Every structure is written in C-alpha cells, then in structure tokens.
Amino acid sequence: MSVSDRTGYRPSWYTATAARTAERAPLTTDLDVDVCVIGAGLAGLTTAREIARGGWSVAVLEARRIAWNASGQNGGFVLPGFAAPASRVVERVGLAHAKELWALSQAGLDYVRATIGEIAMPDIDPVDGWLNVSKLDDTARTAATLRLLEEDLGVEVEGWASERVREVLKTDRYFDAVHFPGAFHMHPLNYALGLAALAEQAGAHIFEHAPAVAIDPGGVRKRIDTPQGRVRAAHVVLAGNVHVGALMPQLGRTLLPVWSYVAVTAPLGPRLAQAITYSGAVSDGVGPDTHYRVVDGDRLLVCGRATVWEADAHALGRGLAADIAGLYPQLGAVECELCWSGVLGRTIHDMPQIGELAPGIWLASGFGGHGCNTTALAGNLVARAIVDGDDTWRLFRPFELIWAGGSVGRAAAQIAYWWTRRREAGKARQGNRHADPIGGAPASARWPERAESHLSLAMRSDASATDAMVLPEAALPAEPHLD
Numbered sequence: 001m002s003v004s005d006r007t008g009y010r011p012s013w014y015t016a017t018a019a020r021t022a023e024r025a026p027l028t029t030d031l032d033v034d035v036c037v038i039g040a041g042l043a044g045l046t047t048a049r050e051i052a053r054g055g056w057s058v059a060v061l062e063a064r065r066i067a068w069n070a071s072g073q074n075g076g077f078v079l080p081g082f083a084a085p086a087s088r089v090v091e092r093v094g095l096a097h098a099k100e101l102w103a104l105s106q107a108g109l110d111y112v113r114a115t116i117g118e119i120a121m122p123d124i125d126p127v128d129g130w131l132n133v134s135k136l137d138d139t140a141r142t143a144a145t146l147r148l149l150e151e152d153l154g155v156e157v158e159g160w161a162s163e164r165v166r167e168v169l170k171t172d173r174y175f176d177a178v179h180f181p182g183a184f185h186m187h188p189l190n191y192a193l194g195l196a197a198l199a200e201q202a203g204a205h206i207f208e209h210a211p212a213v214a215i216d217p218g219g220v221r222k223r224i225d226t227p228q229g230r231v232r233a234a235h236v237v238l239a240g241n242v243h244v245g246a247l248m249p250q251l252g253r254t255l256l257p258v259w260s261y262v263a264v265t266a267p268l269g270p271r272l273a274q275a276i277t278y279s280g281a282v283s284d285g286v287g288p289d290t291h292y293r294v295v296d297g298d299r300l301l302v303c304g305r306a307t308v309w310e311a312d313a314h315a316l317g318r319g320l321a322a323d324i325a326g327l328y329p330q331l332g333a334v335e336c337e338l339c340w341s342g343v344l345g346r347t348i349h350d351m352p353q354i355g356e357l358a359p360g361i362w363l364a365s366g367f368g369g370h371g372c373n374t375t376a377l378a379g380n381l382v383a384r385a386i387v388d389g390d391d392t393w394r395l396f397r398p399f400e401l402i403w404a405g406g407s408v409g410r411a412a413a414q415i416a417y418w419w420t421r422r423r424e425a426g427k428a429r430q431g432n433r434h435a436d437p438i439g440g441a442p443a444s445a446r447w448p449e450r451a452e453s454h455l456s457l458a459m460r461s462d463a464s465a466t467d468a469m470v471l472p473e474a475a476l477p478a479e480p481h482l483d
C-alpha cells in the first residue's frame with residue numbers, strides 16, 4: 001500500500017482534475033463526541049454527514065487523506081444493486097426480502113444524485129446511463145435478467161437489442177444489453193471531497209493523518225486512540241474498509257482485499273466518436289470484464305482486471321487499453337496515459353456488512369466493487385439506527401460476517417477471476433448460450449459456489465442467536481491494538 005504522491009493521494013486522473021480543498025489537521029487533543037467514525041471514505045463520510053444532520057456531535061478519524069483509497073480512485077459508476085448478482089440475493093433471502101434490499105440500493109443511488117445537486121462544486125460531472133452489454137448472442141439470457149430486475153425487483157431497466165447497442169458501441173463483439181437509464185457515472189474524488197464539505201457544514205469534525213491505533217469498545221463511553229489525541233464516544237462506526245484490519249484483525253479477516261485497476265487513455269480525438277457515441281457507463285459482462293466511460297471529451301476511462309495482490313498498475317493499465325483496442329479496432333493504437341489501482345474489500349457473499357457488532361460498535365464495510373451506491377445506503381442506515389433507533393439495517397443480517405479465507409481464500413478468488421475471464425472469453429468466441437444471467441457488479445467475479453459453502457460452513461458463527469452481528473472467532477477483544 002504505497003502512496004507515492006506527497007499530497008497523500010496516488011497520482012490519477014482524478015487527482016489531476018480534483019477540486020482544491022484544504023488539508024484537515026490531525027487530532028491533537030482529547031475530544032468527547034456522541035459518535036466517532038473511523039475512515040473518511042464514502043461510507044464514513046456519508047455516515048458522519050447524516051449523524052451531524054441528525055443533530056449529534058461526530059468526529060471522523062482518517063488515517064491518511066479523505067477518500068485516498070477506493071472511494072476516490074474508483075470507476076465512478078453509480079449503479080443500483082449490490083456486488084452480489086440479483087439472482088443470488090433472491091436465492092438466499094427470497095424475493096420479497098430481495099426487493100426491499102434492491103429498493104435500499106436504489107435509495108443509495110438516489111442519495112448520491114441528490115447530494116451532488118447540493119454540492120456547490122464543479123467537476124463531479126454526473127452523466128446518465130449504464131449499459132450492461134452481453135458478449136454472447138443469447139437473447140434468452142438477457143430476457144431472463146430483464147424479467148428478474150424489472151418484474152420481480154421493480155428496477156428501472158430497458159432491453160436493448162443488438163442493433164441498438166451497435167448503433168452506439170460500434171463493435172461486432174457486442175450483442176444485446178440491459179440499459180439502466182437511472183444509473184450514472186461521476187468523478188468520485190470530487191464527490192467525496194464535496195461530501196466531506198457538506199458533512200463539515202452540518203457540524204462534523206474531520207481529522208486527516210489521524211489513524212485510530214487502538215480502541216476500547218467496552219463501557220458506555222468507548223475510547224479511540226490516535227497518535228496525538230483521543231476520542232471518547234458513545235458510538236463508534238467502523239468504516240475503514242480492508243485497512244480496518246490493522247486496528248481489528250478479526251474484522252479484517254472477514255474481507256478479501258482485491259485490487260482493481262483503472263486506466264485513462266491519451267486523447268483519442270475524432271476517432272472516439274467513430275467507435276463510441278454512448279455517453280453513459282458501459283460494462284461488458286459478468287465479473288472482471290471491461291468497464292469504461294468517456295471522460296474529458298475524447299478519452300476513455302477503463303476499469304477492471306482484479307487481482308488479489310497489488311500488481312503493477314502500469315502493466316495492467318496497458319492491458320486495459322489493449323482490451324479497448326481489441327474491441328474497437330477502428331481506434332487504432334490506444335495509449336494508456338494514466339493508470340492506478342485501489343483496493344476494495346470483498347465479502348464472501350458479495351453483500352455489504354452493515355450492522356451493530358456489539359452495543360455502540362457499528363460496521364459499514366465490505367462493499368466490494370459496488371460501493372458508490374451501497375456506501376450511501378450504509379451511511380444512511382447506520383446514521384438512522386444511531387440517531388433514531390431505526391432498525392432497517394437488520395435486513396442485512398442474513399449476510400453475516402464470514403471469514404474470507406485468508407491466503408487460501410485469496411488463491412481461490414484469483415483462480416476464480418482468471419477462470420471467469422477465460423470462460424467468458426471462450427464463450428464469447430464460441431457463441432455458447434449457457435452463461436449465467438447478467439446483473440453482477442464491476443470488478444466482481446463470482447466466488448466459486450463450492451469454495452463459498454466450504455469456507456462459510458467451516459468458519460461461520462451462529463448470528464441468529466443474537467440481534468447483533470457476530471464476528472468469527474470470539475466477540476470483540478477487550479482492547480484490540482494496531483499490529
């Protein structure tokens with residue numbers, strides 16, 4: 001996890017086009033607040049803003065800079081749903097329950113859209129639409145997905161026939177698609193910086209370079225230590241994504257760290273319009289495939305190629321540019337000008353971890369490759385739970401904390417990513433008509449079902465015995481420390 005830029009952000013197209021905001025000071029005193037939020041990514045910032053809007057005092061501790069990791073480096077696709085495919089959520093919890101979850105995911109998306117309207121900052125650039133394109137000539141598969149999303153789950157979607165897709169994406173590799181007119185893409189770093197400003201306007205205190213290094217979660221007033229100051233709070237919200245593992249290793253073990261890569265091409269000039277005239281976001285299949293959108297008029301921002309270790313972003317960025325050149329030969333050579341990676345936290349069921357771990361200890365984590373809407377959803381649910389005693393978060397209880405498999409899990413996931421890529425590419429070549437329904441998320445391959453059931457059966461705790469979420473292994477240790 002190296003952050004090479006002296007500003008504390010990795011150089012990216014987003015940092016090159018970031019709105020200027022002042023650096024926040026670290027915490028240097030002792031502070032008493034109602035709520036302490038650990039982590040200033042999209043999950044922590046949304047939670048803090050909503051808690052402050054509810055009239056409670058809140059402090060956010062950020063180890064580095066606001067949104068320096070996944071929240072400020074992602075593809076910027078704001079979609080409904082979750083990293084888990086809709087069909088799998090229905091299978092797990094039933095249709096009625098899944099419909100409630102999807103409505104919440106849509107509320108998360110709507111929250112981001114509405115908040116952008118409130119942020120007095122240019123350059124978030126929301127652009128409507130997401131086309132989830134099939135690389136297989138399989139209209140039955142698309143029809144099944146449309147039925148599930150539209151008729152069963154009430155999602156606003158349209159079916160686009162191959163001819164319509166190819167009018168706007170001029171490649172013979174694509175067939176029909178599911179279009180989400182209400183989805184959009186945006187500049188995620190500027191959104192996060194604007195969200196932080198709104199949280200502060202509502203009364204939240206945000207501290208940067210203020211890692212929580214120890215936490216005493218017992219008692220009515222919890223104690224959170226940073227190197228130069230201490231917070232006492234009635235509630236703690238853990239919104240640290242995979243990095244929270246340094247503070248609470250047992251929580252870290254419930255997430256599989258997955259690095260995803262983003263490349264921005266050199267300007268493509270008028271050539272781009274000969275290939276792509278759709279201005280929304282595009283994904284071309286299930287799992288770790290290619291996700292792209294037009295930025296800056298004539299460049300493409302391309303995202304994908306997940307790995308379970310931090311690989312060379314430049315090599316993978318060149319690979320992403322090559323993927324685009326392969327799809328659209330009329331573009332000629334496609335040069336990758338900027339590339340970077342960020343790490344996301346993937347749960348074994350691909351659903352987020354939202355809930356109360358122990359009295360006053362809250363978790364908003366595990367958003368995987370589908371965090372732009374689900375972090376907003378989680379922030380709102382956790383804030384409402386704390387401020388109003390609302391218990392909607394319990395809808396997520398079926399997705400309890402499960403050990404993510406350690407190094408064995410990493411190896412299994414990497415094999416799953418490779419296998420999915422190869423399988424999808426093979427099927428696209430052969431015109432195989434038996435792929436899984438679409439509806440999954442960017443940067444998220446299906447975990448092999450057998451690995452999932454094996455790991456979860458081996459490590460799962462019995463969450464149904466209590467109202468709180470249950471950690472694998474024992475309950476929270478009295479005083480977990482930064483290793």
Ligand SMILES: Cc1cc2nc3c(=O)[nH]c(=O)nc-3n(C[C@H](O)[C@H](O)[C@H](O)COP(=O)(O)OP(=O)(O)OC[C@H]3O[C@@H](n4cnc5c(N)ncnc54)[C@H](O)[C@@H]3O)c2cc1C
Nearest residue numbers: 039041042043063071074075076077212240241342371372
């Ligand atoms: C390359 C990439 C592309 C993606 N593309 C998309 C996309 O297009 N659409 C989409 O919906 N999702 C996408 N995602 C996923 C999405 O970005 C994440 O799910 C989401 O941003 C996670 O937000 P977060 O707040 O949980 O985590 P983060 O953004 O990682 O924020 C967590 C913060 O907590 C801080 N922290 C951790 N521990 C401590 C501590 N002890 N003390 C203080 N601070 C601490 C960290 O420093 C960090 O700033 C992508 C992810 C990546 C990496």
